[in-house]
Amino acid sequence: MFITPTIHQFPIPTPFMVGPVNVYLLEGDPLTLIDVGPNSPEAYDALVGALAQAGYTLRDIQQIIITHHHTDHLGQISRIAEESGAKVLAHSLTRAFLDNPTTTHERYKLFSQVIFHEAAVPDEVVRHINRSYEFLQRYGNQPTPVFRLLDEGDRVEAGGVEWQVYHTPGHAGDLICLYHAASQTLIASDHIILKISSNPLIEPAAVEGQSRPRRLLEYIAQLQRIAALDIRIAYSGHGAPVEDVRGLVEKRVAFHHKRAAQILDFFEGHAYHLWDLTEKMFAHVPSDEKYLALSEVLGHIDLLERDGKLTRDYRDGIVYWQPRTEAHQHR
Ligand SMILES: [Zn+2]
Known part of the structure; x- marks a missing residue:
């Protein structure tokens, strides 16, 4: 006999393109929230209202687990942690965003400016992207104390059962999933989403001075690692739960390889920088959403580079990519 955890899904409104975010309530000891939603009166009211419907108030919440740092x-979190008195648990990389949100977001933003420069993104577009970054910050958190750090392999009690922590960098470098083997339940956050291919975003290395993480490569590896688990149901950060995780992962991995092949086809022997390629693929995407498009194309370039299909060249501080020729291969 085992206990199946009782999980309530609360869709919380966000002002972002992605639509509502799912907050989960794990009933049992300790009474736990997974994520909390953005910092807005609408999100606050929605969370408090959903809790009331389930028969709880904020004061009843004993623990809050944050899956990753996205706004x-x-x-x-600051308001919910303070009003509930709940303990906050998060991955060690999420901690910087909880301890010191302003400085940490600034570090991420500065890093993206370096990437934009190397990618020859026009100033006008950079301004649009930066403005959308500021819009995002308006819904962000204040410094919030972390009670416990959660890392790969850790075990954590929540909602009356013990969960295993999986660190699954990809969509974000700090993203964690929680797995309850006995009931084959996964809390997947944005690692696995039914209706959208979750985009690995450009991020700096965790340690300053290290090279840029290849997030799409990590993402694919982590998708395959999670797909190897026995999962009956995976609860996502957005939209409905996923039942066929293996099938969905296969579909996602195939999509990324197909996309990479499409990008390779664009070259026809020429050299291009990241902005050129992004414009070829995503000309229709508005300027303030170009960050997602740039992240996606860079991810596929990383994949092509790893597979030995592209080489890079620096000219005047800009990175140019080119298909690898026979001459390159024998060098
Ligand atoms: Zn996210």
């Missing part, structure tokens, strides 16, 4: 997931 739609943790924006209102």
Whole structure:
């Protein structure tokens, strides 16, 4: 006999393109929230209202687990942690965003400016992207104390059962999933989403001075690692739960390889920088959403580079990519 955890899904409104974010309530000891939603009056009211419907108030919440640092997931953590008195648990890389949100977001933003420069992104577009970054910050958190850090392999009690922590960098470098083997339940956050291919975003290395993480490569590896688990149901950060995780992962991995092949086809022997390629693929995407498009194309370039299909060249501080020729291969 085992206990199946009782999980309530609360869709919380966000002002972002992605739509509502899912907060989960794990009933049992300790009474636990997974994520909290963005910092807005609408999100606050929605969370408090959903809790009331389930028969609880904020004061009843004993523990809050944050799955990753994105604003739609943790924006209102300061207020919710303070009003509930709950302990906050998060991955060690999420901690910087909880301890010191302003400085940490600034570090991420500065890093993206270096990437934009190397990618020859026009100033006008950079301004649009930066403005959308500021919009995001408006729904962000204040410094919030972390009670316990969660890392790969850790075990954590929540909602009356013990969960295993999986660190699954990809969509974000700090993203964690929680797995309860006995009931084959996964709390997947944005690692696995039914309706959208979750985009690995450009991020700096965790340690300053290290090279840029290849997030799409990590993402694919982590998708395959999670797909190897026995999962009956995976609860996502957005939208409905996923039942066929293996099938969905296969579909996602195939999509990324197909996309990479499409990008390779664009070259026809020429050299291009990241902005050129992004414009070829995503000309229709508005300027303030170009960050997602740049992240996606860079991810596929990383994949092609790893597979030995592209080489890079620096000219005047800009990175140019080119298909690897026979001459390159024998060098
Ligand atoms: Zn996210």
